[in-house]
Amino acid sequence: MKITLVAGARPNFIKIAPIIKAIEKKQAEGADISYRLVHTGQHYDKNLSDTFFEELKIPQPDSNLEVKSGSQSVQTAAIMVTFEQELLQNPCDLVMVVGDVNSTMACAIVAKKLNLKVAHVEAGIRSGDMTMPEEINRIVTDSISDYFFTTSTWASENLLKYGTDSEKIHFVGNVMIDTLHQNLDRITKPDFWNKFQLSPENYVILTLHRPSNVDEEQSLQKLLLGIDALAKDKKVLFPVHPRTKAILENTSLNFNNIIYVEPQGYLSFMYLIKNSFAVITDSGGISEETTVLGIPCFTLRENTERPETQTIGTNTLVGISIEKLEVIYNAFLLNGKRKSGIPELWDGKASERIISILLNQC
Numbered sequence: 297m298k299i300t301l302v303a304g305a306r307p308n309f310i311k312i313a314p315i316i317k318a319i320e321k322k323q324a325e326g327a328d329i330s331y332r333l334v335h336t337g338q339h340y341d342k343n344l345s346d347t348f349f350e351e352l353k354i355p356q357p358d359s360n361l362e363v364k365s366g367s368q369s370v371q372t373a374a375i376m377v378t379f380e381q382e383l384l385q386n387p388c389d390l391v392m393v394v395g396d397v398n399s400t401m402a403c404a405i406v407a408k409k410l411n412l413k414v415a416h417v418e419a420g421i422r423s424g425d426m427t428m429p430e431e432i433n434r435i436v437t438d439s440i441s442d443y444f445f446t447t448s449t450w451a452s453e454n455l456l457k458y459g460t461d462s463e464k465i466h467f468v469g470n471v472m473i474d475t476l477h478q479n480l481d482r483i484t485k486p487d488f489w490n491k492f493q494l495s496p497e498n499y500v501i502l503t504l505h506r507p508s509n510v511d512e513e514q515s516l517q518k519l520l521l522g523i524d525a526l527a528k529d530k531k532v533l534f535p536v537h538p539r540t541k542a543i544l545e546n547t548s549l550n551f552n553n554i555i556y557v558e559p560q561g562y563l564s565f566m567y568l569i570k571n572s573f574a575v576i577t578d579s580g581g582i583s584e585e586t587t588v589l590g591i592p593c594f595t596l597r598e599n600t601e602r603p604e605t606q607t608i609g610t611n612t613l614v615g616i617s618i619e620k621l622e623v624i625y626n627a628f629l630l631n632g633k634r635k636s637g638i639p640e641l642w643d644g645k646a647s648e649r650i651i652s653i654l655l656n657q658c
Contacts, residue, residue, distance in 0.1 A: 304338035304399025309348035314474035419444035420451030469641030477644030522618030
């Protein structure tokens, strides 16, 4: 079996890494399976792309489509045009896409139009928010895939509601957590650890990248000033996304606690999360990692496509207003961590299950 693996953005790299390891393990056992790794180039910043291949020991891509940035339509079209040529020149039996970025949807469409099988890893998750580009990518990808690998029974149930054949749905667990398990003994202090006098639990991690939180300068300033105040005696480490950095460069904000740092590689970022007091974020994926690490997470969104991180894990949705965050965060300071656990099958073996299923069914 020849598989084309698609990676386009930071979360994709983290999810692809254990799948490659699982394929190589089966190869060593004599299985007839091979892969070709295609990097669409959707993220091309060194810290958001190449670093993850190096740190997670992913081989250099067999092909880099180098599509780079652009509007949603421009980027998606560029991926489709170049990926079609990639598949025509390098035939395969199955295309595997992961997550919900533009590369996921675009490459799935191209593969199906070439009559190839498509496997979607992290299928079935839904936020219910059609203003999110990722939600559209999820729905379109799931509407044309042949194999659906889900992170939770909730995601599997979503697919059934959409009319997906139950025999094509496979609840396997979370490949993002596979990578976490495989690298926990390799995580490393960032270079600035001593410079900022960091120690376990004396800081909070802040990440912001969603347009609703960062694209309007005044609301971003209000949010940051509020977080700076509620942190009290904790430092706030803020790895600044390039788009957010461009907005902040036009301001003259002064903070008591917030410290800007560069976007981090996987190993140093996981070290920071594992040793943090709490995380404030608008990312969906980070709430999965904080759940497994037992770190309180406060998500600045009105919805989540990962409800298991709330019902079972350490995540709390706080909306997008600083006022609501202040109420919920102060309650946390008063009452301490709430009881939490780890979702079913988040055990570091999801990738092995995926490859075993494909070998048995293809």
